[in-house]
Amino acid sequence: MKREDNPLKSPPRCxxxxxxxxxxxxxAFLKSTAEELDAIESFRVGSRSVPAGxxxxxxxIRSPQLFTLYSGWAFRYKTxxxxxxxxxxFLLPGDFIGLQDEFAEGNTHGVEAATDVTFCVFERDKLWTxxxxxxxxxxxxxxxxxxxxxMLDDHLVTAxxxxxxxxxxxxxxxLYRRAERxxxxxDGWVEFPFNQQHxxxxxxxxxxxxNKTLRRLQRLGLHKIDDGKLRxxxxxxxxxxxxxxxxxxxxxxxx
Amino acid sequence: MKREDNPLKSPPRCxxxxxxxxxxxxxAFLKSTAEELDAIESFRVGSRSVPAGxxxxxxxIRSPQLFTLYSGWAFRYKTxxxxxxxxxxFLLPGDFIGLQDEFAEGNTHGVEAATDVTFCVFERDKLWTxxxxxxxxxxxxxxxxxxxxxMLDDHLVTAxxxxxxxxxxxxxxxLYRRAERxxxxxDGWVEFPFNQQHxxxxxxxxxxxxNKTLRRLQRLGLHKIDDGKLRxxxxxxxxxxxxxxxxxxxxxxxx
DNA sequence: CGAATGCTTGACGGTACTCAAAGATTGTGG
DNA sequence: CCACAATCTTTGAGTACCGTCAAGCATTCG
Numbered sequence: 103m104k105r106e107d108n109p110l111k112s113p114p115r116c117x118x119x120x121x122x123x124x125x126x127x128x129x130a131f132l133k134s135t136a137e138e139l140d141a142i143e144s145f146r147v148g149s150r151s152v153p154a155g156x157x158x159x160x161x162x163i164r165s166p167q168l169f170t171l172y173s174g175w176a177f178r179y180k181t182x183x184x185x186x187x188x189x190x191x192f193l194l195p196g197d198f199i200g201l202q203d204e205f206a207e208g209n210t211h212g213v214e215a216a217t218d219v220t221f222c223v224f225e226r227d228k229l230w231t232x233x234x235x236x237x238x239x240x241x242x243x244x245x246x247x248x249x250x251x252x253m254l255d256d257h258l259v260t261a262x263x264x265x266x267x268x269x270x271x272x273x274x275x276x277l278y279r280r281a282e283r284x285x286x287x288x289d290g291w292v293e294f295p296f297n298q299q300h301x302x303x304x305x306x307x308x309x310x311x312x313n314k315t316l317r318r319l320q321r322l323g324l325h326k327i328d329d330g331k332l333r334x335x336x337x338x339x340x341x342x343x344x345x346x347x348x349x350x351x352x353x354x355x356x357x
Numbered sequence: 358m359k360r361e362d363n364p365l366k367s368p369p370r371c372x373x374x375x376x377x378x379x380x381x382x383x384x385a386f387l388k389s390t391a392e393e394l395d396a397i398e399s400f401r402v403g404s405r406s407v408p409a410g411x412x413x414x415x416x417x418i419r420s421p422q423l424f425t426l427y428s429g430w431a432f433r434y435k436t437x438x439x440x441x442x443x444x445x446x447f448l449l450p451g452d453f454i455g456l457q458d459e460f461a462e463g464n465t466h467g468v469e470a471a472t473d474v475t476f477c478v479f480e481r482d483k484l485w486t487x488x489x490x491x492x493x494x495x496x497x498x499x500x501x502x503x504x505x506x507x508m509l510d511d512h513l514v515t516a517x518x519x520x521x522x523x524x525x526x527x528x529x530x531x532l533y534r535r536a537e538r539x540x541x542x543x544d545g546w547v548e549f550p551f552n553q554q555h556x557x558x559x560x561x562x563x564x565x566x567x568n569k570t571l572r573r574l575q576r577l578g579l580h581k582i583d584d585g586k587l588r589x590x591x592x593x594x595x596x597x598x599x600x601x602x603x604x605x606x607x608x609x610x611x612x
Numbered sequence: 613c614g615a616a617t618g619c620t621t622g623a624c625g626g627t628a629c630t631c632a633a634a635g636a637t638t639g640t641g642g
Numbered sequence: 643c644c645a646c647a648a649t650c651t652t653t654g655a656g657t658a659c660c661g662t663c664a665a666g667c668a669t670t671c672g
Binding site: 613614616617618619620621622623624625626628629630631634635637638640641642 | 652653658667
């Protein structure tokens with residue numbers, strides 16, 4: 103008998119085997135075969151939790167492990183030596199974490215929990231074995247990497263070529279759509295555990311200017327952020343302003 | 358008897374089989390086994406050339422093919438609907454191109470040749486077959502994707518958190534180091550087929566401001582750009598200014 | 613030699629940054 | 643339960659970095 107808990111709503115636990123994984127019932131993800139689940143199971147070495155504000159991966163230290171986020175919000179970031187921080191992207195349940203430093207010596211990203219998070223842990227050294235045993239899962243991982251690169255492309259366009267209000271419009275729609283896709287929206291509200299410094303660091307803006315721009319869009323009635331939750335009031339207006347239209351989202355593989 | 362031409366120096370031609378590939382003699386790349394070469398060979402459907410300034414991949418059109426750049430410089434970019442362009446990254450021989458739109462409907466990047474380029478063409482539909490037949494090559498492709506994502510991370514930090522001179526310092530060092538790695542530096546000079554508009558679009562700056570900043574760094578004696586070639590005069594100064602230190606570069610797989 | 617492309621420079625303006633300080637909210641300990 | 647600290651948000655003032663506009667110059671090419 104499966105427990106089928108939903109990590110998005112109930113307190114997460116992931117001690118159970120992958121074929122009983124609450125996230126896998128989510129319609130945003132592709133189904134895996136029994137053999138694939140088996141391979142994932144032996145790739146996985148356990149699960150961990152980290153409270154909001156703490157690190158999953160310390161910057162500049164190559165983690166010997168890979169993760170799949172199971173519940174909560176996190177983000178990847180890098181900092182310059184004088185402390186300026188850039189958030190690279192935001193992580194939601196199902197996101198596969200850590201592939202980027204497959205080869206880097208130092209100079210790696212950090213990953214921080216924005217809410218309390220739970221995640222599955224995989225041994226990096228077993229990655230190659232996984233590719234051998236189940237090429238399909240290797241293909242899936244590549245697919246996930248390509249998808250994340252695509253998101254980075256969009257963020258780079260944002261940071262490079264959009265002005266402040268366009269940036270904010272783009273980010274809000276992006277995050278909302280992604281959360282919506284995996285069923286994290288309830289009554290039009292999404293959990294939004296980011297403060298204005300996070301938004302500023304993601305968009306390459308200063309805190310003050312972020313505040314003023316955010317406030318202006320909210321006064322215009324385009325969105326609302328309240329009590330750690332986000333609501334989109336005028337999706338079309340925000341999409342047009344940000345010149346950002348989320349393409350139809352396919353089902354995504356889950357490792 | 359192998360021809361062993363060097364695509365970096367002599368006029369490129371790639372009608373010959375992969376085990377006779379000029380690029381594979383380059384010490385920047387990992388050696389492949391005979392079986393791998395065989396698999397790559399059957400994955401490949403031919404080679405093509407495109408003159409400077411023309412497209413390898415049209416923006417917004419999902420290419421049914423994947424490429425490996427064989428000779429020359431190219432770049433990936435995206436444009437907003439009002440024409441603002443952002444260059445996402447630069448492509449050198451050995452770079453694998455097109456994985457990013459593995460799933461995107463429209464909304465894809467464009468790829469343009471900066472010099473005359475030659476590249477190998479692969480059938481996207483055969484990618485999965487390749488993973489099955491040679492998981493190692495699948496692993497390599499993932500590796501390449503992760504590496505490119507890492508470069509995007511760095512560019513995002515640049516666009517988001519560095520000022521104009523820091524951006525330029527970072528970009529010049531980045532491009533120089535990458536070109537150097539595959540032996541494209543001769544007497545301290547690298548082919549540099551980019552105009553100031555390219556640099557501006559890569560860094561998220563205006564043309565005018567790019568010009569003034571570039572000029573200032575050149576007057577300071579940090580670098581020289583002349584006749585389509587770049588020379589780094591003060592690598593340390595540029596690295597410090599850009600807060601960007603290229604990590605030791607490993608050998609890279611070549612598909 | 614005129615057109616096209618790219619580089620350079622100056623003038624001016626605005627978007628976004630910095631500095632500063634005052635609310636608002638939350639958490640903590642006495 | 644209140645006081646105080648800590649964190650985050652908000653607002654104002656002044657500034658600067660960078661963008662836009664405009665025009666001149668250099669080089670290439672047909």
